[in-house]
Amino acid sequence: MTQQSSQQLIEGQRQDWNRVAGGWEKWDRFFDEQMAFLNHRLVADARLRFGMRLLDLGSGTGYPALLGAQTVGSSGSVIGLDLAEQMLAVARRKATTLGLANVTFRTGDVTALPFDANSFDAVTSRFCLMFLPEIPKATAEIARVLRPGNWVAAAVWSAPEKNPSIGLSMEAIKSVIELPTPDPTAPGIFRLAKPGDLAGMLQQTGLVDVTDQEFLAEWSYVSADEYYTSLMEIAAPIQNLMTTLSAPQIQEVRRLITQSATQYQRGNRITFPLAIRMVAARKPL
Ligand SMILES: C[S@@+](CC[C@H](N)C(=O)[O-])C[C@H]1O[C@@H](n2cnc3c(N)ncnc32)[C@H](O)[C@@H]1O
Numbered sequence: 001m002t003q004q005s006s007q008q009l010i011e012g013q014r015q016d017w018n019r020v021a022g023g024w025e026k027w028d029r030f031f032d033e034q035m036a037f038l039n040h041r042l043v044a045d046a047r048l049r050f051g052m053r054l055l056d057l058g059s060g061t062g063y064p065a066l067l068g069a070q071t072v073g074s075s076g077s078v079i080g081l082d083l084a085e086q087m088l089a090v091a092r093r094k095a096t097t098l099g100l101a102n103v104t105f106r107t108g109d110v111t112a113l114p115f116d117a118n119s120f121d122a123v124t125s126r127f128c129l130m131f132l133p134e135i136p137k138a139t140a141e142i143a144r145v146l147r148p149g150n151w152v153a154a155a156v157w158s159a160p161e162k163n164p165s166i167g168l169s170m171e172a173i174k175s176v177i178e179l180p181t182p183d184p185t186a187p188g189i190f191r192l193a194k195p196g197d198l199a200g201m202l203q204q205t206g207l208v209d210v211t212d213q214e215f216l217a218e219w220s221y222v223s224a225d226e227y228y229t230s231l232m233e234i235a236a237p238i239q240n241l242m243t244t245l246s247a248p249q250i251q252e253v254r255r256l257i258t259q260s261a262t263q264y265q266r267g268n269r270i271t272f273p274l275a276i277r278m279v280a281a282r283k284p285l
Helices: 003-019 021-026 028-045 065-072 085-098 135-145 164-176 197-204 224-234 236-242 247-264
Strands: 053-057 077-082 103-107 120-126 146-157 208-221 269-282
Touching (some): 028 208, 065 085, 065 120, 085 103, 135 197, 164 224, 164 236, 208 224, 224 247
Parallel strands (some): 053 077, 077 103, 120 146
Antiparallel strands (some): 146 269, 208 269
16 A cells, blocks of 8 residues: 555545544433443553553544543543544543543544654553554554553454444445445454454564453444434444435435344344454563
8 A cells, every 4th residue: 555545544534533523522422321331441451550651542532541541540641642633622622521631632643653662551542443544553653652561452343243233334325325345454444353453463563462352242222313313423434425325315224224223122222232352462571
């Protein structure tokens, strides 16, 4: 992949996530309620303790940077890095509301970290690394900035068939327009779904004690309509596909998505299974 095309992909990511930042702020409470367990898991896998200096990559609206800031306390600090200034503006507002003075949010690219070697006690990342055009560059950067003996913990999506809340929208879109067969090496939601992919890249940088676990969970919505609306307002890659559709195609996709979602009705909620790949590794002493 040429330098130019990587830069174009990164610029596309910046624009995409800036565009959906309002949706993330609107749905923040829902995602916090449904996905807080992942922040706790990442903070635990990164072995985060009071007084540490944490780097959170692709922080977006502050996950898991804000929990990290609460964990490291007043003598620690957190930097949340993200391409999208609008996502970070939401994160900053949340930090202020929570009274957290030890977290700063900076714009930057995960594949070129503006930090010295051995300058962080822990690195976390939730749902970001699969969007990078050159993931091994990011894993090399993570290994560089981590202090020896310390941990990185990352969460990425596992396979689409185990994540119907994302997979079924893709299926619905595919039923109205022909989508090119996805290039398994191209950046995208499921780019790091395969067991061992991200773990292998971390291992290649010299990190050790690598773990790679598929973590099963659930999340639930009050209705199929709530699910559809939130998906369209926050999922930048799906929004991109929807912009290529005509109005009648959008109506049809909406019908298909909400109809398929009702398979997951349990009691008075729509409850989807989730499968998330949790990968952690340590820099040798
Ligand atoms: C799905 S959001 C996840 C945000 C947050 N970590 C969470 O879990 O809620 C993905 C984030 O990764 C960021 N991102 C994508 N590529 C990036 C890059 N090369 N460098 C920094 N951030 C990037 C996007 O701007 C976006 O905010």
